[in-house]
Amino acid sequence: GENVEQHPSTLSVQEGDSAVIKCTYSDSASNYFPWYKQELGKGPQLIIDIRSNVGEKKDQRIAVTLNKTAKHFSLHITETQPEDSAVYFCAAKGDTGGFKTIFGAGTRLFVKA
Amino acid sequence: GAVVSQHPSRVICKSGTSVKIECRSLDFQATTMFWYRQFPKQSLMLMATSNEGSKATYEQGVEKDKFLINHASLTLSTLTVTSAHPEDSSFYICSASRTGNTEAFFGQGTRLTVV
Numbered sequence: 001g002e003n004v005e006q007h008p009s010t011l012s013v014q015e016g017d018s019a020v021i022k023c024t025y026s027d028s029a030s031n032y033f034p035w036y037k038q039e040l041g042k043g044p045q046l047i048i049d050i051r052s053n054v055g056e057k058k059d060q061r062i063a064v065t066l067n068k069t070a071k072h073f074s075l076h077i078t079e080t081q082p083e084d085s086a087v088y089f090c091a092a093k094g095d096t097g098g099f100k101t102i103f104g105a106g107t108r109l110f111v112k113a
Numbered sequence: 114g115a116v117v118s119q120h121p122s123r124v125i126c127k128s129g130t131s132v133k134i135e136c137r138s139l140d141f142q143a144t145t146m147f148w149y150r151q152f153p154k155q156s157l158m159l160m161a162t163s164n165e166g167s168k169a170t171y172e173q174g175v176e177k178d179k180f181l182i183n184h185a186s187l188t189l190s191t192l193t194v195t196s197a198h199p200e201d202s203s204f205y206i207c208s209a210s211r212t213g214n215t216e217a218f219f220g221q222g223t224r225l226t227v228v
Contacts, residue, residue, distance in 0.1 A: 034216060043119065043206050043219040044157070089156060099145060099210070101217060103156045 002027040004092050006104025014112050019077045021107045023090035026071070030092040033066060033073045034101070038087045047088075048075070080111045115141045117209050119220025126197055126227055134192045134223045136207030142187035143209035147217065148180070151204040163190055197227040 003026040013019050025033075031052040036044035050057045050064045050073065057064050063076040077084055090104040116139040126132050136146060145164050149157040161177075163169040163184035171177045179201075181193040190209075194201055204224055208217040 032216070036219070041222070041224070043117075043222040046216060046218060049216055100159060100162065101147070101208075105156045 002030070002092070002100075002102045004090060004102045004104040006090050006107055008107060009105065010108045010110070012110040012112065013080055015080060015082060017080055019075075019080050019084070019109055019111075021075045021088055021090065021109075022072065023074070023092075023104050024070075024072050025092040025102070027092065027094060027102070028071070029094040030102075031095065032093040033064070034091050034093070035062075035064060035075050036089045036091065038089065038106075040086075044089060077109075080109075082111050082113050085109055085111045115139075115209070115211075115218045117143075117207065117218045117220045119207055119223055121223060122221055123224045124226070126225070128198055128227055129196055131193055131195045132197055132225060134194075134205055134207070134225075136190045136192070136209065136220050138188045138209045138218075141209075141211055143190075144187065144212050145210045146184055146190040147208045147210075148182060148190075148192050149206045149208070151206060151222075153204075157206060160192075194225065197225070199227045201225065202227045 006023045034049035037047045038044040048062050050066050061078045066073040087106045087108050089106050091101045093101045118137045120135045148160045160175045161169045161171045163182050165187050169182040184190040206222040208219045210217045
């Protein structure tokens with residue numbers, strides 16, 4: 001079945017450094033790739049997304065890249081701040097299979113002040 | 114972004130009782146809503162997908178008679194955990210999409226504790 005792998009599971013960076021989280025997906029029919037940030041005890045919050053007809057998208061300190069041929073997509077956070085500390089989930093979704101969103105296992109990001 | 118409100122945020126109930134969780138899309142009409150369960154330090158596990166006016170589609174291994182889902186309007190879906198047991202204690206999260214293939218917005222989650 002569909003699968004999304006996410007690495008690393010834990011990431012610790014110094015404030016101001018960049019953080020990169022990588023995901024791969026298995027279903028070639030996936031065409032929508034959202035990223036979510038989840039803080040403790042809260043629901044996931046959509047922070048950025050990218051569709052399969054685009055290779056890169058940027059929103060202030062956050063950027064996402066997509067390599068559809070290799071089925072890779074990555075989240076890049078620059079100039080990290082302590083408030084970026086959270087769990088980040090990548091996900092993949094297609095137009096078939098009931099439009100299910102398949103989530104990665106999550107990356108726990110720690111930004112040290 | 115769109116706002117999805119989930120209520121209650123926390124609930125404690127006794128074993129054997131039923132609990133209803135509401136998920137509302139506040140500023141858009143949600144054709145499709147999803148219900149997830151999340152265990153500590155784990156990813157989201159999809160329980161079921163519901164389309165307005167239709168019966169929910171449950172994932173393999175999820176008991177439809179235990180987790181009753183109703184999506185009677187374009188702005189409200191409910192999940193009822195029937196005859197709750199301690200092993201049903203978990204974090205339940207809903208999400209809503211305008212249509213099936215558009216972005217999904219999540220509720221705040223509901224922490225259910227069954228004692």
